Amino acid sequence: MSDYRAPIEDMAFIIDEVLAVESVLGSLPRFEELGVGVDLTTALLDEAGKLAGDVLAPLRRAGDLQPATCADGKVTTSPGYNEALQQLGAGGWIGISADANYGGQGLPEIYNTAGTEMWNTANMALGLAPMLSSGAALAIAAHASDAQKQTYLEKMHTGEWMGTMNLTESGAGSDLGVMKTRAVPEGDHYRIYGQKIYITWGDHDATDNIIHLVLAKLPDAPEGSRGISLFIVPKFLVNADGSPGERNDVYPVSTEHKLGIHGSPTCVMAFGDTEGAIGYLLGEENQGLACMFTMMNEARLKVGIQGLSQSEGALQKATAYARERVQGGVPIIEHPDVKRMLLSMKALCEGMRAFAYSEAVTMDLAHSGPEDERRLAQSRLDLMIPVIKGWLTEVGMEVTSQGVQVHGGMGFVEETGAAQYLRDVRIAPIYEGTNGIQAADLVNRKLGRDGGATMESVQSAISETVAALKAADHTELAVVAQNLEQALAGHVESTQRMLAALGANKAAALGGSFDYMMQTGYLFGGWQLARGALVAAQRLAEGSDNTFYRTKMATARFYAEQILPRCESHALVAAQSEGALLDYPVDWI
Amino acid sequence: MSDYRAPIEDMAFIIDEVLAVESVLGSLPRFEELGVGVDLTTALLDEAGKLAGDVLAPLRRAGDLQPATCADGKVTTSPGYNEALQQLGAGGWIGISADANYGGQGLPEIYNTAGTEMWNTANMALGLAPMLSSGAALAIAAHASDAQKQTYLEKMHTGEWMGTMNLTESGAGSDLGVMKTRAVPEGDHYRIYGQKIYITWGDHDATDNIIHLVLAKLPDAPEGSRGISLFIVPKFLVNADGSPGERNDVYPVSTEHKLGIHGSPTCVMAFGDTEGAIGYLLGEENQGLACMFTMMNEARLKVGIQGLSQSEGALQKATAYARERVQGGVPIIEHPDVKRMLLSMKALCEGMRAFAYSEAVTMDLAHSGPEDERRLAQSRLDLMIPVIKGWLTEVGMEVTSQGVQVHGGMGFVEETGAAQYLRDVRIAPIYEGTNGIQAADLVNRKLGRDGGATMESVQSAISETVAALKAADHTELAVVAQNLEQALAGHVESTQRMLAALGANKAAALGGSFDYMMQTGYLFGGWQLARGALVAAQRLAEGSDNTFYRTKMATARFYAEQILPRCESHALVAAQSEGALLDYPVDWI
Incomplete structure (x- = not known):
């Protein structure tokens, strides 16, 4: 069994006392009927904490030992993962801050952020599934036609279906402009041909359908990044009654053997290997990258939160060990250098949390604040996001490594579970824009533009x-x-x-x-x-x-x-x- | 195939030009007939570089994928490891700086250090075998009777047999004073009873015999660290003609499932589970820790070198990738932040090497320098060692992690081999005295004592x-x-x-x-x-x-x-x- 206990006291302190969400967000039109405030915070954190601690965390090591596998064009997930994902969806957690008109809970991002921290501390590999899915839903909410929204959104927000993001190709990573995936018009839809790599939860058997968002180039599209369009490619085409129908021509080819997040299937995805995958344009032609950029802040905030979450997990495990382990006649927590490591881990965790949560509220203000304050909030958010993504994930490496160190030789033994935090978090400085790209974004765009x-x-x-x-x-x-x-x-x-x-x-x-x-x-x-x-x-x-x-x-x-x-x-x-x-x-x- | 190329040019520059070993060491009585100087440096580095690059490095990933295993009281090593170890021994590399009267080459430590860097960069898991073995031989050379030296040393120096160090128990790590392993006198020998953990290369099938050095307590020994004695416990008792004879009562119980160095069997060792393991006192009664301490500087220098070596491997791999990988129309090595990472890795590697090699020469002067200079050299060495062990291994974590980062998503995929450097090096800040202990040693003992x-x-x-x-x-x-x-x-x-x-x-x-x-x-x-x-x-x-x-x-x-x-x-x-x-x-x- 896992011993993760969500740090509810610190979370509630930040949310209710430091950031004072009741007064800052509670009376905004979008939230006024939801009762944002101490009681809601308490109820949400308690419920989420239980789900994270009792359901997700016990699967963390199992997923590490039994990674998701790919065979015969389908992915089988790690033991217990599908049931846990269904619980997350049924509890309303995937759509917690999504539009209530489409099955979401309509709650502020700050609660989504606290939940994201919990799912990821408990089980980062599993936490990636709702993270990517809600990102895809956000893109659909922002850019889709009403009909498309009707077709996909509610099922994605409630976790009945999940979504993925298909951007990277083997020659096109940080530079997406050179991608080769093609979209050929055919009546009211398109045929998609190409291969994508590093697709997180690209395929699985946790839900009835998977809604892939795919970047591809139209014939005669402009060169480079201005010639990329975004498409909805469902795993199963959707029948008129909304049920999953015919199998679409999109299949997982393989999963990567990775340093960490073994329970998260990282797929090579083949689109259109036989008749061409049927896709539907999302948003405007050639505006695919811009569409993706609109939800980048949310995605990068969450990856930053992953840096925090693995640190928190490492801190809890190391602290428990240091209280128990006796050397030189005293628990090692009393050795000055061990105390220094633990305090440094703790201070960094709480600093990361206080910072990231503060900007989750900025995000709420940018989206739902008083009209005349939104622009300013958005500017601040835009400035903060690369720092959150970059700094929290770098610090995440340090803190998880210190967690190993506190354990001494035990930290190097996988059974302990300390090393897994280090392995899992190592992807966070890389994906969703490497930290080098975050740094360039901060200086070149966010400082430079004003x-x-x-x-x-x-x-x-x-x-x-x-x-x-x-x-x-x-x-x-x-x-x-x-x-x-x-x-x-x-x-x-x-x-x-x-x-x-x-x-x-x-x-x-x-x-x-x-x-x-x-x-x-x-x-x-x-x-x-x-x-x-x-x-x-x-x-x-x-x-x-x-x-x-x-x-x-x-x-x-x-x-x-x-x-x-x-x-x-x-x-x-x-x-x-x-x-x-x-x-x-x-x-x- | 591996693409490790030993950084011979930098090594030779440091050894011959900066540290000027020919003039500093060449005319010392111990070395004067060996021709220490540019030609010897060149010959040794070339030979060692070939062995490391052609023989050891190609086994690095194989050992990672197929760890050493333990079953039925014996360890089976990773594919190819035994043959490579035999080549290392036959080439004279294990005893390179050991006493020529007992099968060693008698060369300065600085060459041993360069070799250690190469073996470990090429294959850290394999490199641990000669590292521990030569450490055990050093203890025997320093404290054994002439008869014991005759029995064990030459075979250990030539790699015919190997040696291990058995210190840690489950309740006794940094604090060895509380260990429970017992030694009961029986005629001219002792019976050893107890269990040791984290025994590197504790068992294997690479050599005919394994000479275990074991810390244990005599009956009525003083409490704590002053009551520990050191014993020689051969896997096979040695016949009068020097050949391995009867099997001794020491067996591996299991190997750990570790974050890295999978090719190095980290054993739980059982001594005396049936009739008691036969052991021979090494040095004086109750002086076991002091005996161990005499070779600590050598061991800690080498662990520091492991930090350097994994960094060098990470640097070579990342540099090759960054020259090849094109994004935004240019190889990523030209992106300012990637260039920054690579230069930082390179500068740290060369700084670590220059520092550690310099103190390897200090070690030579402490051991073999002019009589009246030895004490000063020893003081300097004592001061430097905790810094080398602590700083090089901390930096090793940073540089190997940057190596992953330069690769982007590829770095997180195990096939690339970049992540293995990070996983392998993670033990170095822990073993041979945690870095917290190094820091305390530096300040409390080495600064404080003079x-x-x-x-x-x-x-x-x-x-x-x-x-x-x-x-x-x-x-x-x-x-x-x-x-x-x-x-x-x-x-x-x-x-x-x-x-x-x-x-x-x-x-x-x-x-x-x-x-x-x-x-x-x-x-x-x-x-x-x-x-x-x-x-x-x-x-x-x-x-x-x-x-x-x-x-x-x-x-x-x-x-x-x-x-x-x-x-x-x-x-x-x-x-x-x-x-x-x-x-x-x-x-x-």
Whole structure:
């Protein structure tokens, strides 16, 4: 049995107390009848926590040992996975933040985000199925005709059917413009021909039908990325009554033998090997990439959450072990260096969570906030997303590796389950746009497009937090204030330097972008923990004697002292990106 | 087929030009007849490179897919491993630096170190067999009676037999004092009873006999670590004529299912399950841990080399991929962030190599140098070893992970072989003393025992390198000088702080020890690269037009600009170890 326990106390603290979703989201027209607030948060987190802990987590190791397999043109999933997915769907969790008119729950993204964290901590391989499916549903919701929506959406939101995303080809990964999959018009539909790779949950036997979204090129389409269209290709064509009908010409060819997420079938998919797969245009011709981009923020937020989730799993397992394992007469949790590792893991987990959840609320505001605030919220979200995806997944590698280290030799033995977090999370810095691409997006597009104005507004907000920390006149908060202020000053400088480099020497800006992204992530994580510490201090001042609030203050201080200083090195490295990095001839590498 | 090519040019540059072994070691009595110098270096590196590339490397993936297995009390090794081990032994490589009077080659440790790098890059799982075996032989050479030496040493040095180290028990890992294995006197020998875990190459069918070294407690031995003795327990008792005789009562019970190094059988070993395993005391009673400690420096140097070796393998694979893989119309090696990753991997590899090789020569001087210099060399070596073991293996995790990242999605697919470097190297920060223990050893013992005097002498040497860099009056070297000087100043400060903490607040010193160790490692790596850059500049000034020298200068500059700044953050973190890290109650974690 698994011992994953969802960190409900911290989640609820962030959602209800720090981000105050009741006042921020509760009265918005989209949510006003749902009763957004403490009771709803509690009920949702409790229910999700049970499902994650009792149903999904016990399958984590089984899926690792018995990967999904592909034979005779179909995929068989790991033991128990299909039933667990059906429970997820039946519980309304897949469509939790989807349109209530099409079978969704219509709840804010922040709850979807908390759920996503739980499914993925419990079982990342399984958690990918609803993640990809809801992404596909989102694309249909955003771009499909009414008839298409009627046909697919409700079944996808309720988990009766699932969806996939078919983008990558063997020669077309980060650069999709060179893809070869073709779509040939034929009456009201198209015939799709081509092969896609790395298709997550590309085939399975968990649902009656699978709705593939496929990028392909029309005849005479413009060259490159402007000539790509998006198609709906159901595994079974849908009958007039909505039931699955004839088998479509799309089949899994094989599944990859991967480092991790073994329970997630990563398929090579063949479209149109015999008569051509029947597909329906989704959105406009040649607008396929733009259609995909509209749901990229959601997808990248969730991949970031995967970095957090594996870290949380690693933390829980390592902490339990360190309390039990005695060496030198005491539990190893009391050895200074083991304590340092665990606190570092914990502070990073809570910093990642506070940061990512904060921007899930920004996403809600961008989608459903007051009309006149949406644009600003969207700008902030666009700026934050590459940092969330990049920073959380990099930190995920570090924390899961530390989880192994705390276990000593036991960590290297697969039975322990610590190493699986490290193996599973290793894909997160790669897919949904590599972290190098996130860094380039942050600097080149998100900073560049408004000359740093949005970043400046975030920096101002951090500055306000620093002021509040100082005003609180409290020893622990003063330490946080000092370290945060220093990190902020360094970040303001780095940002100016990046903006200048963007104008003067773009290769230098790109060369420094990764370290700038990391610097930004560490700062934002520390900022959100500091906001939490302020709330906790307030509660304690009001007379609460909840130890949880004391831990939040101590953790924020630990982060400020032991994690925030990393900003300094990243700044120094980014600042020197114009030197040897540019001058070094690639032939010499 | 593997495509590992030993980095002979860099190895030879360090050995012959930077470390100048011909003048430093060549005329020492122990080595004077061996012709230590350029020709010997070239011959050895060429031969070893062929063996590593042609024989060991092609078995790397096979061993990963077909791990060693244990059944019916014996281990069957991965396909081809036994033959490769026999070649290693027959070539004289296992006993390369062992006593020539007992079948060794008597060569300096620096050549053993280069060989160790090659075997481990080519195949870390296989490389562990000679590593452990030569460690056991070293213990016998240092502590055995003449008769014992006659019985075991030559066969072990020539690879006819192999040796193992049996230390850990399920309740006794970092704290060996609580072990339960017993040794009962019986005439001229002892009967050993107990179970050991994590025994690397604990059993196999590669050689006729296996010489187990086993830690156990005598009846009425003192409590704790002062009551442990060391025993020789041969798998087959040795007949009077030196041939293997009766089977001894020591058997492998099982092998672990591990994250990596699948080709290395990690055994649970049962001693004395029936009549008691016959063992012979090695060294003095109750001096077992001290005997083990005498060869710890060699073992930890080699584990550090494993960190380097997996990094080198990852670098070679990633570089080859990045030259081939085209995205956006150009090979991805030209994308600024991919170039950054590769250069960072390369600079770290060369920094690790330059640092570790330099201290292999220190080891030679400590063992075989002029009598009056040995003590100083030994002090320096003792100081360096925890940094080499800790820093190289931590960096190994980073570089192998970057190797995966460069491959994009391909990196996550096991077939590529990139992920195996990451999986294999993950044990290196754990075994042979966890990196937390290395950090504590560095600060608590190595700094503490002479009040920082040895560290100060190293800092003076770095200061001389800075002066030489400045004196060279060369733009590239000036950049290196500036960054190195800054990193050195920070390190002098950190060292003072650590020494002060050792006196005032030991928990704070231990809490900051890991970051201090990392700061030290980054500094020393940069220092040794700077020394190499000075040599390269000299050669170019003398008229050489070898591009290799230019790359050494450019890499040193890259390291100075893009890696050395990490010292800053580690210093800041170590400096704040007295805050939340100490105050945080462990119950709150």
